[in-house]
Amino acid sequence: MDERTIQIRNEYITYVRLEKNYSIHTVAEYEKDVDEFLEFLKAEGIYTLESITYQEARLFASRLYDRDLSRATISRKISSVRSFFKYANAQYAIDDTAFRLLHHPKKEERLPAFFYVEELEKLFAACEKENPRDLRDRALLELLYATGIRVSELTSISLPDIDNDLGIVRVMGKGRKERYVPFGSYAQSAIERYIEISRPILMKTITHNRLFVNLRGGPLTARGVRHVLDALVDRASIQSNVYPHMLRHTFATHLLSAGADMRTVQELLGHSDLSSTQIYTHTTKEHLRRTYMNTHPRA
Template sequence: MQQQNELTAFLDEYISYIRLEKNYSSLTVSEYKHDIEEFYAFLSEEGIVDLANVDYPEARLYVTRLYDRGLSRVTISRKISSIRSLYKFCNARYGMKDHAFQLLHHPKKEQRLPAFFYEKELDALFAACEGDHPKSVRNKAILEMLYATGARVSELVSIKLGDIDNGLGIVKVMGKGRKERYIPFGSFAQQALESYLEISRPLLMKQKKHYSLFVNLRGDPITARGIRHVLDSMMKDAAIQGKVYPHMIRHSFATHLLANGADMRTVQELLGHSQLSSTQVYTHITKEHLRKTYMNTHPRA
């Protein structure tokens, strides 16, 4: 029982660390927590009651079990990262050995390119939120800011009124690892924000008092889940076919910038990527798009 309490304490402390100090999104925190709880269940099945007693054979056995479940390589890689990160945390704070999962190699990732919207699809999205209703005005401002800045949904909901300079067209966002960055935005987003701040937000706020930029219909700060619900509604109204998700707007932001001549380093900075390799995936999208256009239009392709 004591060992079980220790495992729970390690997990609770680690989750607080990645949520508060590392500023991971609520979705990432939830995924990491779920991954570690699954790992704890495996330890219980194997009769292991102490994290420090896990060695390379046990780590390897766990990964084999993940493969046996038919999980994708991306999911398995994330689960390895979750547990590796927990051990790294315990090593830094308590001196616990952390070599077992450090020795594991991540499975080779499937070559899947990020999905993005074509400009005509985005036009349909913007058209879906036209209107004078406070909700429509707010939704248009949300969509304009996501596409104008490439911000993550978790970053958008954390923006405060004081983070916006609408005159200069610049917003400050808090990214992963609590790293701040400043992102410019253009005239379309400026106009949408002005309408939202002057007309929509005061009506939605009612008697509420807080400084969050975007609010829900009750006047409270909107959540990441709320943003996803808003975008889901837009996508249905725009009759966009296929699997769609909010992060596609961020992918579209990067893809369209590179396709129109932006340099890689600038896009990296705007996205808040710590590694250039994270940004380079978008060059594959633009190259593939060029190839398909060529094959579909050249007379002798």
């Protein structure tokens, strides 16, 4: 690409990281998507952003479809490039019509998977021993289910973020948005025992203030949380495809099923848009329908 395009690209990545204050993960996705688009242009013999027309935008989208990517992934990549051109238009008056005219693919209507109460009880039973690892895993599981926080939010929690007396945790969500989420007595008790008994043993001589630590004493990562959950699922003999975000889905689904209002659930989850929370109403309705069809004598 020409030097000007590379300059705009670098400025844009700096813009989303510093001015938009996006998370490291989100910035990495933007950077990857924009670089992928620039590589596409290079392969097509196009080296300046001014040369982009709607035809090139359509061709880029069709190449994404040819790779059998999910609609959500394609939509994200198009959004990334559209945002890049919007920045180039605002800063350098480069025409961004091509990607403004490009339509997003409709997302698949997939309902979020969640745990049933019986499955959750099996998970909790799988970490009921009093050894350091089980005490940590119990606290981690209780906090995820009690608050519905994202795994990235969980792994960034520090000791000062937890107020165990009030039962409140401070989390830093997407876009560096801070919120306070309450948790109940089960999580409160599990966290207290973990901090007092388990964490000092796991930490050994290592010093840091992250709440959850791995078995070597270092801060627990998102991959580490996945490993913990996989081990619990294996011990609980749950036969399903389980991933950490299911606990967030379960939190929201169980609250709405029990009568919680959607605005409250939206705030607890840290959703900026109510439409992101509304998907869980479809889950609860589908759950009711299936239960009815499976149990009513004349269904």
